Amino acid sequence: GAVVSQHPSRVICKSGTSVKIECRSLDFQATTMFWYRQFPKKSLMLMATSNEGSKATYEQGVEKDKFLINHASLTLSTLTVTSAHPEDSSFYICSASQGTRGYTFGSGTRLTVV
Amino acid sequence: GESVGLHLPTLSVQEGDNSIINCAYSNSASDYFIWYKQESGKGPQFIIDIRSNMDKRQGQRVTVLLNKTVKHLSLQIAATQPGDSAVYFCAENAGGTSYGKLTFGQGTILTVHP
Numbered sequence: 263g264a265v266v267s268q269h270p271s272r273v274i275c276k277s278g279t280s281v282k283i284e285c286r287s288l289d290f291q292a293t294t295m296f297w298y299r300q301f302p303k304k305s306l307m308l309m310a311t312s313n314e315g316s317k318a319t320y321e322q323g324v325e326k327d328k329f330l331i332n333h334a335s336l337t338l339s340t341l342t343v344t345s346a347h348p349e350d351s352s353f354y355i356c357s358a359s360q361g362t363r364g365y366t367f368g369s370g371t372r373l374t375v376v
Numbered sequence: 377g378e379s380v381g382l383h384l385p386t387l388s389v390q391e392g393d394n395s396i397i398n399c400a401y402s403n404s405a406s407d408y409f410i411w412y413k414q415e416s417g418k419g420p421q422f423i424i425d426i427r428s429n430m431d432k433r434q435g436q437r438v439t440v441l442l443n444k445t446v447k448h449l450s451l452q453i454a455a456t457q458p459g460d461s462a463v464y465f466c467a468e469n470a471g472g473t474s475y476g477k478l479t480f481g482q483g484t485i486l487t488v489h490p
Contacts, residue, residue, distance in 0.1 A: 268419070294475070294476075296477060296478070298480075303383065303384055304384075304482075304483075305465060305480045305481060305482050305483050306420070306465070306480045307480075308477055308478070308479070308480075311476075311477050353417075355419050355420070357478075359475040360475075361475065364422070364425070364475060365410070365422075365475060365478065367412075367419035367420045367421075368419050369418055369419045370417065370418060370419045372417065
């Protein structure tokens with residue numbers, strides 16, 4: 263079946279630094295990738311939708327300059343959290359879609375900003 | 377929107393019992409619904425889906441019921457097992473774009489006691 267690989271699974275960074283999270287579709291070409299954020303004991307909140315080769319579409323309230331999304335190829339999307347602060351600590355999850363094949367989720371990245 | 381400050385609903389059952397998890401959705405334009413299982417520290421795992429032209433769909437030990445009149449979705453798990461313990465989310469696609477962005481419900485914590 264379709265597999266999405268998300269790395270790193272855990273990352274701890276210092277406040278003020280940037281962190282990049284990668285999401286790769288391993289056996290299919292993902293025309294669309296989605297990035298979610300999840301706080302403890304809460305639901306997944308969509309941050310942005312990215313299509314290969316075009317700018318990401320951000321949900322209301324999500325700062326595009328803080329959460330940089332790049333979808334440079336049909337198998338790779340990255341989320342960069344710039345100038346991270348403790349309030350950015352969260353669980354980030356990507357999902358990839360390929361037309362009629364539905365959605366495949368990555369395993370998530372636990373970001374802790376200290 | 378997100379219910380800040382509220383805890384996820386919980387459901388506790390004994391091993392072997394049947395479980396019913398409910399979800400209310402808000403967008404009458406939604407035409408595709410998915411149930412996901414999420415274990416701690418992992419990404420969502422697909423369980424079963426249903427399109428709006430159906431009111432019931434069955435899988436292995438799981439059944440999804442859709443009531444469009446009251447915008448309600450339920451997941452029934454037969455002979456619940458300890459391995460079913462997780463958080464369960466419903467998700468809806470508002471249509472317009474095949475496999476476009478998903479909106480997740482708040483989730484339910486299922487605990488199965490041996």
